Structures are given as structure tokens and as C-alpha cells.
Amino acid sequence: QGMEDDEDVDLELLLDVLRRTRGQPQVRRESSWGAWSDLLQAHGRRTTAREGARRGGKEKAATELSQKSSQQQKSSRFRKDSSDPESLRTRDKYQRVQADRIRTAYRDGKAQVRLLSATDIVTSSSISWDVPCALKFYQDAYGIVQGCTPSTARQGVCSRIVVDEFGEPDEMRDLAIATEAAMVNLFHQGGSTSLAPVSSLERLGVKGGLLVQYFLAKVKLRIMREFGLEVIYDSGALLTRLKGDPPRDEWDVEPGHVYWNPHVDKANIPTYDYSALLYLNTHGKDFHGGEFSFIDDDADRIVQPRAGRLLIFTSGPENLHQVREVTRGTRYVLAMWFTCSKEDQYRDED
Ligand SMILES: O=C(O)CCC(=O)C(=O)O
Ligand SMILES: [Fe+2]
Known part of the structure; x- marks a missing residue:
């Protein structure tokens, strides 16, 4: 037993990560601090426009799978916080797929590919890297919603997308200040403090609360546009502060807490479909470390946080x-x- 369910997830698709960019992405390098982007430029030269992308056998198979999936919509159902057998089974299966992905892809000595450094600025509207979707993984949570579930509109293709200057410097600074104020006297786990902003709007103050609501709507619209979706719904938000030198105080409920675990967002909350990260400050300037890394089988692909940078990606195991x-x-x-x-x-x- 145990293993049979894993075959549902088409993980071999993940083995060959397709790297393509859409349109003509442009990246400029900030002249002041740090110097990097040759790799990115080399990458850009190798990529082809999404529209011109060849539809290979794998993508065709993925389309068929997606069509088949839509006919079997009600085959299983996950309910958040539920202990019914169906939900428990889904959660357990998702955790096993995550563990599998970690076992295969998370190791030392891999190639380190920097997709974007903090000093690169994407000057085109966005830059994207495509990855094959783990389609079955999406189906099992609640069925397929045509025009929304990752890849239903795109022949089995999932993506990672970066939009720079999505938030203005002033907005990012104001939101960071509101976050800091809201986190006074809040419990933390080692270096990590998190706040669910939507249920703490008063805590964030008028400006902070408005900024959160504004960006939730703006990000949602952007995801719909980037992925060509008809509908999408909020599923939660978190303001997180990570400190390099965590204070050893009475608010620390878990000293030494490890927040850098590799994970699949959808393995933890099976109804998540799209993940978005809006960075409020900048690697190399405001903090060291703290890079975001996609953990692929062949390489780690790194995006360094930059104030105003939006990183969006599909929430499934294609994006460990x-x-x-x-x-x-x-x-x-x-x-x-x-x-x-x-x-x-x-x-x-x-
Ligand atoms: O802060 C980041 O860059 C990533 C956070 C993350 O992966 C998560 O909260 O699920
Ligand atoms: Fe995550």
C-alpha cells in the first residue's frame, strides 16, 4: 500500500524543467552595489517566446490528463481542518509527495542558478520561467476548475513569474514600518515573526491596513492577468519578519526555530493554487541571507528579494x-x- 497513490502525481514531468521566458523580458543592472546578471542575460538569450513554444508530446499528454480530470471532478474532496477520511487521506498523500520531492531534490553540491539578483531590475512588465505542472496534485484537492486551476488554460505548463517595481518604494517602506509597529509585543519563533494581516487590520493602522488590502487586490488581478484566469479567490495572507539576530526574550516561544525548511505550499494547505510574495525590503542592503530558492532536481534557482519585487508561482510540487x-x-x-x-x-x- 502506501506507494500506489504517488503514481497519481506525474513527477517525471518535473525532471526536465523547461526554462522559457515570455515576450521580451528586459533586465537592467543597478550600477551601485553588487554586480551580477550575466547568467540571466545568457538565460534570456536561450529562451523563446511563450507564444512560439513548441507543444511537445508531454504537453499534449498533460492536456488530455487535464480534460480527463475535469470529468472526474468529484473523485475526492479536501476540507480544511476536517478529520473526515477523505481529507485526512488527501493531506497525508500531499505530505508524502512533499517528502518525496525533498528527498530527491534537496541536497548539497547542486548548481546554484541565480534567476534574479537584488540589483537586477526587470524593466519589462514581467519575466517568467515555465515548469511542467503536477496536474494530478491539483485535481485531488477539490477537483479542477476550468479557467483557474493551474495549467488548465496552458496545456500543462505552470510558471514562476517576477514583476519588479510592483510596489512603490514609499509603499514598501510604509508597510514595513506598519508591520514593525504591529509586531511589538507579539510572540515570535526564534528569528521569525508572522502576522495574519487581514484579521489584524486595526493592529496595522489605517495606512498599513489599506496597503495590505490594496496589494491583495492588486496581486490577485495581476495573477489573473499573468495566468489568463477567469476567477480566483483569496486564501490567506501573512506578513513575516525574519531577523538575523533574534532577541532572546520572553516572547520567544520556540528558540532556534527553523523557518528555512524546503516545502510545497499546497502540501501544507491543499486548497492553495497560487502563491505570491511581495518583498518589502532588499537583500544585500537591508539584510544578508534570506534568498528565495526554488529547489529543482538539477539546480537551486534563486531569486533575491528586492523592495517592490513581486514573485508569483503555482503552489504545487513543481515549485518546491x-x-x-x-x-x-x-x-x-x-x-x-x-x-x-x-x-x-x-x-x-x-
Ligand atoms: O518569504 C519568502 O520568500 C518565502 C516564504 C514562503 O515560502 C512561505 O511563507 O510559504
Ligand atoms: Fe512557501
Whole structure:
């Protein structure tokens, strides 16, 4: 027993990560501190426009699978916080797929590919890297929602997308200040402090609260546009502060807490479909360490946080990732998750 379910997830698709960019992404290098982007430029030259992408056999198979999936929509159902056997089975299966991905892909000595450094600025509207979707993984949570579930509109292709200057410097600074104020006298786990902003709008103050609501809506619209979706629903948000030198005080409920575990967002909350990270400050300037890394079988692919940078990606096992340990300074991020399941959308009472 045990292993049979794993075959449902088409993980061999993950073995050959397709790297393609869409349109004509442009990246400029900031002249002041740090110097890097040759790798990126080399990458850009090798990529082809998404529209011109060849539809290979794997993608065709993925389309067929997606069509088949839509006919079997009600085959299983995950319910958040539920202990019914179906939900427990789904959660258990998702955790096993995550463990499998970690076992295969998380190891020392891998190639380190920097997709974007903090000093690179994406000047085109966005830059994207495509990865094959783990389609079955999406189906099992609540069925397929055409026009929303990752890849249903895109022949089995999932993505990682970066938009720079999504938030203005002033907005990012104001939100970081509001976050810092809201986190006074809050419990923390070692270097990590998190706050669910939607249920703590008063705590964030008028400006901070408005900024969170504004960016939730703006990010949602951007995801719909980037992925060509008809609908999408909120599924939760978190403001997180990571400190390189965590204070050893009475608010520390878990000294030495490890927040840099590799994980699949959807393995932890099966109804998540799209993940978004809006960085409020900048690697190398405001903090050291704290890089975001996609953990692929062949390489780690790194995006360094930069104030105003939006990183969005599909939440399934095609996007195993980690945030690396912050070694110095303080890092702020607004993380947001979205679902295609109307029934599972975030409600304040949750
Ligand atoms: O802060 C980041 O860059 C990533 C955070 C993350 O992966 C998560 O909260 O699930
Ligand atoms: Fe995550």
C-alpha cells in the first residue's frame, strides 16, 4: 500500500524543467552595489517566446490528463481542518509527495542558478520561467476548475513569474514600518515573526491596513492577468519578519526555530493554487541571507528579494522552495495565497 497513490502525481514531468521566458523580458543592472546578471542575460538569450513554444508530446499528454480530470471532478474532496477520511487521506498523500520531492531534490553540491539578483531590475512588465505542472496534485484537492486551476488554460505548463517595481518604494517602506509597529509585543519563533494581516487590520493602522488590502487586490488581478484566469479567490495572507539576530526574550516561544525548511505550499494547505510574495525590503542592503530558492532536481534557482519585487508561482510540487536563513539584518515580506475553490476561499471567521 502506501506507494500506489504517488503514481497519481506525474513527477517525471518535473525532471526536465523547461526554462522559457515570455515576450521580451528586459533586465537592467543597478550600477551601485553588487554586480551580477550575466547568467540571466545568457538565460534570456536561450529562451523563446511563450507564444512560439513548441507543444511537445508531454504537453499534449498533460492536456488530455487535464480534460480527463475535469470529468472526474468529484473523485475526492479536501476540507480544511476536517478529520473526515477523505481529507485526512488527501493531506497525508500531499505530505508524502512533499517528502518525496525533498528527498530527491534537496541536497548539497547542486548548481546554484541565480534567476534574479537584488540589483537586477526587470524593466519589462514581467519575466517568467515555465515548469511542467503536477496536474494530478491539483485535481485531488477539490477537483479542477476550468479557467483557474493551474495549467488548465496552458496545456500543462505552470510558471514562476517576477514583476519588479510592483510596489512603490514609499509603499514598501510604509508597510514595513506598519508591520514593525504591529509586531511589538507579539510572540515570535526564534528569528521569525508572522502576522495574519487581514484579521489584524486595526493592529496595522489605517495606512498599513489599506496597503495590505490594496496589494491583495492588486496581486490577485495581476495573477489573473499573468495566468489568463477567469476567477480566483483569496486564501490567506501573512506578513513575516525574519531577523538575523533574534532577541532572546520572553516572547520567544520556540528558540532556534527553523523557518528555512524546503516545502510545497499546497502540501501544507491543499486548497492553495497560487502563491505570491511581495518583498518589502532588499537583500544585500537591508539584510544578508534570506534568498528565495526554488529547489529543482538539477539546480537551486534563486531569486533575491528586492523592495517592490513581486514573485508569483503555482503552489504545487513543481515549485518546491525555501527561504534561506537570514544571517544579518531584518527581512520583511507580504505572502499571499489564492485558490480556485470558491468554497475554500478565505473568510475572516476562519
Ligand atoms: O518569504 C519568502 O520568500 C518565502 C516564504 C514562503 O515560502 C512561505 O511563507 O510559504
Ligand atoms: Fe512557501
